[in-house]
Amino acid sequence: MKIAILLYDRFTALDGIGPYEVLSRLPDANLSFVAKTQGPVESDTGFLKIVAEPLSSLTDPDIIVVPGGPGSEAAAADPVILGWLRRAHESSRWTTSVCTGSEVLAAAGLLAGLEATTHWAFPDRLEKHGVRPIGRRVVFQGKVVTAAGVSSGIDMALALTAREVSDEFAQALQLGIEYDPQPPFDVGSPEKAPPALVELVRGTMRAADGAS
């Protein structure tokens, strides 16, 4: 099972590492972090560098994961990345995204006619590609799976594992990573958070992202 996690400058790390922690433990998994250029790729905070292999090293992954982050807009405008993604999607078993990674799938034309999701603060990133985001945490559409913001990739990867292998195998992985979440607050989605907090976070994130 060949798995490719796409990296690009200013990706959000947990978007990729959540799915990595689950999918790297699939039977016969062979997982690669791939990027346009071989070598360290810097995350959105500037504090983390993950070493990537070149896109050319893995052109036929069984599972594709595209994380989001402030850099997703540039990735979605990069013909080399889009070309790799379209080609990889032709033979993939699963093509997935987390957070604004869905913008890259949309730009590659892979979400046409499909329901999809993204980070709650950036619906316009999908809309500008003619895709209307829906407010679910994980959206399965055939072999295309999109997940909501950042931490949702863990839920997505476990749900994908259940479909790809079995419920019991996914449960074993969930127990192995002791995924019995106990968030200290119940404010993890815009529907649950106070409106003032939602506006504060939306404004802060969009400013940091260079969006209006």
Add this chain to the structure above:
Amino acid sequence: MKIAILLYDRFTALDGIGPYEVLSRLPDANLSFVAKTQGPVESDTGFLKIVAEPLSSLTDPDIIVVPGGPGSEAAAADPVILGWLRRAHESSRWTTSVCTGSEVLAAAGLLAGLEATTHWAFPDRLEKHGVRPIGRRVVFQGKVVTAAGVSSGIDMALALTAREVSDEFAQALQLGIEYDPQPPFDVGSPEKAPPALVELVRGTMRAADGAS
């Protein structure tokens, strides 16, 4: 706010990246991944390399995070790592661990007389250092904070943020990473999972880890 996340060969990535995703967004955060040797450090799966700075580059972090993983036993026996950790702990505001990272804290003598936790399948890693693990997901003991297996570091980091900054700031970060978890199953802890699954996962993980 200087933050050090300790890396060592065969660490578990999500143990470190969960807290990273939260703590890197603290006010004035300056976060470093540090390791005994500068350069790429390979995770437990062999599929991921994170670039680290040398331990000597950050000897007085305000927050220390020690992730777990199959390599924690070797890290806990490494005098260079233990020496760095003891010295850093002298002036830290928070000294934390995720998963079997608590074994490294224990080996450094930092858990003496304290309650602590670790991954549910490896209680012996603490017990051999005279520390009896307790079955809570996040354990605060003054400035020492231990978290349970792998994914618990996200909960730990948000709880720490609430204490270090404010509830509102922690809530903003939780909403920013859309941490409204929806695990596909309710089997994320040994208390919730069927006994046969617990024994299966315990055996598989301990065998992979080289433990009996």
